[in-house]
Amino acid sequence: MARREEGGLDRDLADLPPDLRWREWLRRIEAVLFASSAPVARDHLARVVGQGVSVYLLIEDLAVDLEGRPYEVAQVGAGWMLRTRPAYAPAIRAAADVGGHALNLSEFDLAVLAAIAFHQPISRDGLKDIFGKEISRDLIGRLAERDLIGTGPREPRRGAPYTFVTTEAFLAAFGMESLRDLPDPEQLADAGLAGSLEAPDV
Structure with a gap:
């Protein structure tokens, strides 16, 4: 007998042959990721597939299914999301209204965000030690409003x-799976970006 969850969703799909059942579970995973603006955890994805079905294998198959498409499935923190491939960013900026999704952060805002990422957990006093001056509550507020820091x-x-x-929104915004994907500080220095960590004159 098919298990029906809240909303009448038949998770097991016992009436379908195995290949069609797998394909339907795959499409459900894709639909959930498509509809979500944030990474979706494995436990949440497991709610739309049969008991004991490997979400990880479904994600792997979905990644293969999306090869050659302008978007991909990406792991962000403990969950997954659909993300446009970087090659299509110029086309999206040219034709779509993405103003609400732009970070609109100054170079110094990004430097403070980078300092938090590299030294977390860090207090305002710790940031002051790095930059040589007090970091405003407004700047911290801007980063928090965009859910880049908590x-x-x-x-x-x-x-x-x-x-x-x-x-996790920080990871998603910068296309990282985890903090292990942060660039090495020496690489930043070699690229001439270490200077951006200096506080601007006010």
Whole structure:
């Protein structure tokens, strides 16, 4: 007997032959990823397929299925999302209204975000030590509003100030699977980007 979950979804699809059943599960995974603006975790994807079905194998098959398409399935943190391949970014910018999705961050904003990414969890005092000046609450607020950073554990000292960490939205925005994909600081220096970590004169 088919298992029906909330909303009448038949997860097992026992009435279908195995190849069509797998194809339907694959399409369900693709549909969920397509509809989501954030990475979707394995546990959530497992809600639309049969019990004991490997979400990982379905994701692998979906990645193969999307070869040659302008978008791909990408792992971001503990979940997956559909992402346009980088080669098509110029076409999208030229024809689509993506203004609401643009980060619109200054070079210094990006430098602070990079410092948080490399040194997390880090407090405002830690950022001050890096940049030689106080980092404004407005800048921290802008990064938090875009969900690029969140609060981390409090520092174990008097006053227990909050620390900041990057989020899955940060990983998605910069096309990374995990923080292991951050460039090596020496590579940044070799590319001449280390200077961007200096605070601008105000």
